[in-house]
Amino acid sequence: MRLLKKKIWLIALILAFFLNIQNGVWAQNKIIILATTTSIQDAGLLDVLIPIFERKTGYFIKTIAVGSGQALALGKRGEVDLLLVHSPEEEKKFMSDGYGISRRGVMENDFLLVGPAEDPAKIKGTKEAVNAFQKISTSSSLFISRGDNSGTHTKELSIWEATKITPEGQRWYQQTGLGMGQTLTIASEKRGYTLTDQGTYMALRKNLNLEVFLAKNKDLRNYYHVIVVNPKRWPKVNDKGAWALADFLLGKEAQEIIRTFGFSQFGSPLFFPIANQR
Amino acid sequence: MELIWSGLKKAFFLLITLDPEVLNITFLSLKISGTATLISLLLGITLGTGLALSEFSGRRFLVSLVNTGMGFPPVVVGLFVTILLWRNGPLGFLGILYTPTAIIIAQAIIATPIVTGITLAAMQALPKNLRWQILALGATRWQMIWFLIKEAKIPLLAGAMAGFGGVISEVGASIMVGGNIKGYSRVLTTATVMETSKGNFDLAIALSIILLLLAYLINTMLTQIQQRERPR
Amino acid sequence: MLHIPDFSVFRGEILSLLGPNGAGKTTLLQALAFLTPYFQGEIIFQGQKINSAKSILALRRQVTMVFQDPLLLDTSVYDNVASGLKIRGLKKKEIQQIVSQNLERFDISHLAQRSARKISAGEAQRVALARAFAIQPDILLLDEPFAKLDQPTRDSLLADLESVLRQTKTTTVMATHDRLEALRLSDRLAVMNNGQILQIGSPEEVMNKPLDEFVAAFVGVESILTGKVVSKEKGSILVAVSGQTVAAIGEMDLGETVALCIRPENVTLTDLPPHELSSARNVFRGRIVKISPFGLFYRIQLDCGFPLISYITAHSLEKLKLEEGMEAVASFKATSIHVLRKKEKLPV
Numbered sequence: 086m087r088l089l090k091k092k093i094w095l096i097a098l099i100l101a102f103f104l105n106i107q108n109g110v111w112a113q114n115k116i117i118i119l120a121t122t123t124s125i126q127d128a129g130l131l132d133v134l135i136p137i138f139e140r141k142t143g144y145f146i147k148t149i150a151v152g153s154g155q156a157l158a159l160g161k162r163g164e165v166d167l168l169l170v171h172s173p174e175e176e177k178k179f180m181s182d183g184y185g186i187s188r189r190g191v192m193e194n195d196f197l198l199v200g201p202a203e204d205p206a207k208i209k210g211t212k213e214a215v216n217a218f219q220k221i222s223t224s225s226s227l228f229i230s231r232g233d234n235s236g237t238h239t240k241e242l243s244i245w246e247a248t249k250i251t252p253e254g255q256r257w258y259q260q261t262g263l264g265m266g267q268t269l270t271i272a273s274e275k276r277g278y279t280l281t282d283q284g285t286y287m288a289l290r291k292n293l294n295l296e297v298f299l300a301k302n303k304d305l306r307n308y309y310h311v312i313v314v315n316p317k318r319w320p321k322v323n324d325k326g327a328w329a330l331a332d333f334l335l336g337k338e339a340q341e342i343i344r345t346f347g348f349s350q351f352g353s354p355l356f357f358p359i360a361n362q363r
Numbered sequence: 364m365e366l367i368w369s370g371l372k373k374a375f376f377l378l379i380t381l382d383p384e385v386l387n388i389t390f391l392s393l394k395i396s397g398t399a400t401l402i403s404l405l406l407g408i409t410l411g412t413g414l415a416l417s418e419f420s421g422r423r424f425l426v427s428l429v430n431t432g433m434g435f436p437p438v439v440v441g442l443f444v445t446i447l448l449w450r451n452g453p454l455g456f457l458g459i460l461y462t463p464t465a466i467i468i469a470q471a472i473i474a475t476p477i478v479t480g481i482t483l484a485a486m487q488a489l490p491k492n493l494r495w496q497i498l499a500l501g502a503t504r505w506q507m508i509w510f511l512i513k514e515a516k517i518p519l520l521a522g523a524m525a526g527f528g529g530v531i532s533e534v535g536a537s538i539m540v541g542g543n544i545k546g547y548s549r550v551l552t553t554a555t556v557m558e559t560s561k562g563n564f565d566l567a568i569a570l571s572i573i574l575l576l577l578a579y580l581i582n583t584m585l586t587q588i589q590q591r592e593r594p595r
Numbered sequence: 596m597l598h599i600p601d602f603s604v605f606r607g608e609i610l611s612l613l614g615p616n617g618a619g620k621t622t623l624l625q626a627l628a629f630l631t632p633y634f635q636g637e638i639i640f641q642g643q644k645i646n647s648a649k650s651i652l653a654l655r656r657q658v659t660m661v662f663q664d665p666l667l668l669d670t671s672v673y674d675n676v677a678s679g680l681k682i683r684g685l686k687k688k689e690i691q692q693i694v695s696q697n698l699e700r701f702d703i704s705h706l707a708q709r710s711a712r713k714i715s716a717g718e719a720q721r722v723a724l725a726r727a728f729a730i731q732p733d734i735l736l737l738d739e740p741f742a743k744l745d746q747p748t749r750d751s752l753l754a755d756l757e758s759v760l761r762q763t764k765t766t767t768v769m770a771t772h773d774r775l776e777a778l779r780l781s782d783r784l785a786v787m788n789n790g791q792i793l794q795i796g797s798p799e800e801v802m803n804k805p806l807d808e809f810v811a812a813f814v815g816v817e818s819i820l821t822g823k824v825v826s827k828e829k830g831s832i833l834v835a836v837s838g839q840t841v842a843a844i845g846e847m848d849l850g851e852t853v854a855l856c857i858r859p860e861n862v863t864l865t866d867l868p869p870h871e872l873s874s875a876r877n878v879f880r881g882r883i884v885k886i887s888p889f890g891l892f893y894r895i896q897l898d899c900g901f902p903l904i905s906y907i908t909a910h911s912l913e914k915l916k917l918e919e920g921m922e923a924v925a926s927f928k929a930t931s932i933h934v935l936r937k938k939e940k941l942p943v
Contacts, residue, residue: 113458127561132545147461150540150557164460264560289562312502321450494628496666499657500679501730510678514669 096101112328117326118147119158120165122236123264125309126150128355130346131153131169137342138333152264154234160184160312163188163319167327168312169334171236171282174243176310186324192356193332195306196240198270198299200226200278208278215247216303222250225257227277231268232260237306241280244304269293282307284355287347309356311335335360370568377569385548391571392550395463396531399470403478403526406471408519411510414497416494420515429483437469437529441536442509448540450466461542464549469536474526481522520589524582531578547578549579597622597790604734604768609760611777611798614787620770623787624736627768628658641733656683659727662738663743665719667711672703672722675711679730684767697725699761717748721755728759735760737769740775753779774815775890778802786810801835803858804933809902811856811935817904818857821937824849831929837901842876845934852937861931862905864923865897866915878926879903883919886912897925 125131126148135146152160153172159165161184169191170176180188198217200208206226208217221228230252231238245252252258257279261268265285272279273293286297301303311331316324333339340358347355377385392465412427448460459465489511497507512519534552541548543557551574558567597619604610604627612620625631626801629638629651638645645654658922659679667675678699680690698704701721706714711722727735741749757780760767761861777784778798784803785795786940794806808819822836824847834841834853847853881899888894892906901920903925906917917923 119459123560126557146540147544147547149461149544162449163451266560266562270562285562292562292564319451322457490664490666492662492664493666495625496660496662498655498680499628499660499736500631501652501659501725502682503652505848506682510668516669 090136091313097113108181111325114146114323114326115143116147117323117330118149119167119169119330120159121169122153122156122171123150124235124237124282124285125169127172127264127266127288128347130343130356131180133342133346134334134339135302137338140332141333142329144329146330147343152233153236153239154268157184160314162315163322166323167330168314169309170312171307171309172239173308173310175239176312179312185288185313185317185348186315186317187313187331188310189331190311190359191311192340192360193306194283195300195302196305196307197281197283197297197306198278199272199281199286199293199295199297200206201276202294202296203276204296204298206278208298208351211299212302214244214302217324218244218248219250221257221278222252222255227253227257227259227275229272229275229277230251230258230260230280230331231265232262235265237265237280237282240307244280254304269295284347287351287353289354290351308359319324367568371572373565374569377574378487379580385570385573387476388549388554388570391548392461392552392574393530393577393595395466395550396470396527399467399530400474400527402467402471403474406475407478407522407526408482408512409477410475410484411522412512414479415483415486416508417513420463424559426483429476429479431583433480434472434536435473435476437473437533438535438539441469441539444472444536445539460540461544463548465540466537466548466578468573469531469540470533471538474530475535477529478522481517481525482515485502485518485522486511487502488518489514517589520585524585524589527581527585530577531581533537546558597626599792601792602792604766606766607764609767609769609780610780610785611781612740612768612785613772613774613777614770615772615813618787619790620787620791622770624660624738624770627734628660628736629654630660640915656730657733658736659732659734660728660729661720661723661739661740663739665716665723667719667722667726670711672698672709672711672714673707675722676725676729683730689882693729694725697729700728700943701725701755713920717744717752720744720752724756725754728765731763733766735765735767737767739770740911742772751839754884756780774813782871784814786813790812805856805935807935808854808856811854811933815858816820816856816933817859818855818862818902820825820855820857822853822855824853825852832934834934839879839900841932842929843932843934844929847934847936854935854937856933856935857903857927857931859894859904859906862903862925862927864905864907864911864915864917864925877928877932878924879923880922882924883917883921885915888905895923897923899925 094188119287121131131148135148141145146233153170153175154163156168156170156178157172159227160168160179163251176188179185198214206224208219208220211217211220260269265281266289268279269285269289270293273295278344311334312330313324313327340360343356343358345354346355414422414429427492444465445460448457449455450460493514494507494511497510502510532552534556537550538553538556541553543549543553553572555570557568558570586594612623622631627638629645631660634754635691640654643650645651663902668678673694675695677690680693698707701717701724703721703725706718711719714722724740741752743754751778759916760780770779783795784798784801786793788809793800794810801810805814805816811819820836820841822834822841824832825835825840826833827849830844832843832845832847834843834855836855841855843855879899881897881903881927883895884898885896886893892908893912895905895907897903897905905907905925
C-alpha cells in the first residue's frame with residue numbers, strides 16, 4: 086500500500102510540472118513567425134515595436150533571429166511568415182523565384198568599414214570602398230569577415246567582387262561564422278579590419294578599440310526590407326498576419342519610432358525610416 | 364578580471380531587485396530543464412532497468428547504442444528535432460516549433476540516453492543474486508524492481524544529476540527549437556549567448572553566474588538525498 | 596543442467612543436498628523456489644501444480660531461500676528482517692512483533708538499528724536467517740549458508756539454526772558440501788553429482804550403504820579397496836586385495852570384481868600383536884604413513900599392502916604412542932564393510 090501511495094505522488098508531481106509549462110493559448114492563426122537578423126534583434130528595435138503591435142492586435146509574434154541566409158532559406162520552405170532582412174541581392178532573387186509576394190523598404194542605415202587605429206593598410210582618407218578593400222588586400226592586412234551569409238557578409242562579398250580579388254583562402258582573410266558583435270570584438274582583439282552595420286558598432290563602441298574609416302558612403306548603404314512569404318507555395322503561411330505586421334512596420338507610428346530610436350542612448354539614431362519613399 | 368567583478372555585481376543587483384525579465388528567464392530555465400529531466404528519468408530508469416535485467420539477442424547492440432547516445436551532440440539533436448517539427452514537416456501538425464515544449468522534447472532526448480546508460484551500469488553492478496533473493500522473499504516483479512532501484516539509489520541519483528546538468532547547460536538545441544523568443548522561450552543559456560554576441564559582457568557574465576547558482580542549488584538538493592546516511 | 600526424474604520433500608523434514616561444486620545443488624534449490632525460468636517438467640506444491648504467474652507468486656510467498664552471501668539491503672538490520680513482511684503488506688505493529696521475535700531468536704536484537712553494511716559476516720548471515728524465518732515459510736531453502744564463514748562462527752550459527760529449526764519444525768532443504776553439517780542436521784540426505792541425484796535416504800543409510808564409489812567417497816568412506824572374490828560361503832565372501840585376503844559379507848559371485856567400502860571410524864588400531872587377537876577377522880599389519888589432525892580426531896594413513904585410513908581419538912593416539920613410520924596393527928569387522936559391485940562409469 087505504501088508503495089502505491091508513493092507512486093501516485095510521483096505521478097502527480099510530474100503531471101503538475103508538465104501542465105505548468107504554458108505554450109500559450111493562441112490559436113494558430115494568431116501566431117506570426119517573423120524571421121529577422123541578429124543585428125536587428127541586437128539593436129533592440131523590435132523589443133520596442135513588437136509589443137506595441139501585439140497589444141493593438143492580439144497577435145503573438147515569434148521573432149527568431151537567425152541571419153539573412155537562414156531567414157531566406159526558411160522563407161523558401163514556408164516555415165516563417167514574414168522576413169525582415171537586409172540582403173538586397175538575395176532578396177531580389179527570392180522575389181523573382183516567386184517565394185515572396187511583397188517586398189517593401191522599412192529603414193536604412195550605413196555599413197561602416199572599421200579597423201585598428203594604426204591603420205596598417207593605410208586606408209585613411211580613401212573615399213571609395215573598392216579602393217579601401219584593394220589596399221587591404223595588397224598590404225595583406227588582417228580582415229575579419231562574418232562568413233555566415235548574413236546581410237553584412239553579402240554586402241562585403243559584393244565589394245570584393247568589384248575589386249576582382251578573391252580573399253577566400255588568403256592568410257589575412259579570416260571568417261568567423263559568428264554574429265556581428267562577436268566579429269567586432271575579434272577584430273578589435275586581433276587588430277583587424279571588418280565591415281559592420283552601424284547599429285551594432287554604435288552599441289559596442291565603448292568596448293572596442295576600433296576606428297571608423299569609411300562611413301556615409303554611397304556604396305555602403307544598408308537597406309532593410311520586409312517581405313511577406315508567398316502563401317500559394319506553402320498554405321500554412323499566415324499571410325494575413327504577415328501583411329498586418331508589415332503594414333504596421335511601414336505605418337506612421339512605427340516609422341516615427343524608428344526615426345528616433347537610439348538617439349538617447351548613442352547621441353544619434355541607428356536607423357533612417359524609408360517607407361513610402363522607394 | 365574587473366569584467367568578472369562587474370558581472371558579479373550585476374548578478375547580485377539583478378537578483379536583489381528581482382528584475383522581472385531575469386526572474387522569468389530563470390524560472391523558465393528551471394521549469395524546462397526540470398521537466399525534461401523528469402521525463403528522462405522516467406524513460407531512462409525504465410529502459411536502463413529493463414536492459415539490465417533482461418536477456419535477448421541484440422541486447423549488446425542496444426547497449427552500445429545507449430552508450431553512444433550518452434555522448435550524442437546536442438546540436439545534432441536540435442537539428443533533427445527542428446526538421447521534424449517544422450510546420451511543413453512530419454510533425455508540423457503539432458505546431459510546437461519555437462515553443463518551450465519543443466525545448467523540453469529536445470532536452471529530454473538529450474538527457475534520456477545519459478540516464479539510461481548510468482542506470483544500466485548501476486543495475487548491472489548490483490550483486491547478481493540480489494534479484495533472486497528479493498524474489499525468494501515473495502516479491503512481485505514490480506516490488507523487486509522497486510527494491511533494486513532503492514539499492515542502486517546512489518548511482519541513479521548521480522545519473523539524475525548528470526542528466527539535469529547536461530540539459531540545464533545546453534544551448535545549441537535550445538536556440539534552434541525554441542527560437543530564443545523574449546519572454547517566451549528565452550532561457551538562461553540562450554540569453555547568455557545572445558548578450559555575448561551583442562557585446563554585453565557584464566550582463567552575459569551575470570546570467571552565467573545565475574545559471575551556476577541555479578545548477579548548484581539543484582545539485583546540492585539531489586546530493587543531500589543521495590548521500591543521506593542510513594542508520595549507523 | 597539437472598536430470599532429476601523425481602524428487603519429493605516431506606513436510607517437517609530437514610533434507611540435505613550433498614555434493615561437490617557444480618553438482619547442481621544450487622540449481623535444484625532455485626528450481627524448487629521457481630527462480631529459474633527454464634525447465635521442463637512440473638512442480639507440485641501442497642497438491643497444487645505450479646504453472647501460472649499467480650501460482651508461482653503463491654509458491655514464492657511460501658518458499659524462501661537463503662544464499663551463501665547474505666544479500667542484505669542497504670538499510671538497517673531491522674528493515675532488512677522486516678522486508679519480507681513489508682512485501683506482504685503487513686501492518687507496522689505486526690511487523691514489529693515478528694521482527695523482534697526473530698532478532699531475538701538469532702541473538703541480534705542489539706543490532707536492530709545498525710546499518711546492514713556495518714556488521715560482520717557472521718552477523719549478516721544471522722540477519723539473513725532472521726529475515727527468512729520472519730516470513731514463516733512453509734519451506735526453507737538454504738544454499739550453503741555457512742560456506743563463507745570461519746569455523747567458530749559456522750559452529751555457533753549451525754547450533755542456533757538447528758535449535759530454531761527443531762523449534763519451528765520448518766521443512767528445510769539445505770545444500771552443503773560439508774558432510775558433518777549434513778550429518779548433524781538432516782533427516783534425509785541426498786548426494787548429487789553432475790546434475791543427478793545419486794542416492795537419497797537417511798544419513799545412516801547413505802553413509803554406511805553408499806550405492807556407488809562416488810557417493811562412498813563423498814560421504815566419507817576413506818578406504819575403498821578393489822579386489823576379486825576368491826571364496827564364497829553362505830553369506831560371506833573372501834576378497835583378494837593386493838595379495839591379501841579380506842573377509843566381508845555379501846552375495847557376490849566367484850571371480851567378481853568388487854569394491855570394499857570401509858569407513859575410517861570402523862578401523863581400529865591396536866598395539867597387540869596379531870596372533871593375540873581372537874574373534875576379529877580382518878587384521879592387518881601396516882606402516883603408518885601419515886598422521887594428521889581431523890577435527891576432534893586424528894586421521895591415520897596406513898600402508899598395509901593397500902592404503903587404509905583410520906580415525907582415532909587423541910586419547911588413543913597418546914595411549915598407543917603412535918608415530919609416523921611406526922608399525923601398527925589395524926583391524927575392522929567384516930560386518931562393517933560395505934561391498935559394492937564394480938560398476939562401469941556412470942552415464943552422464
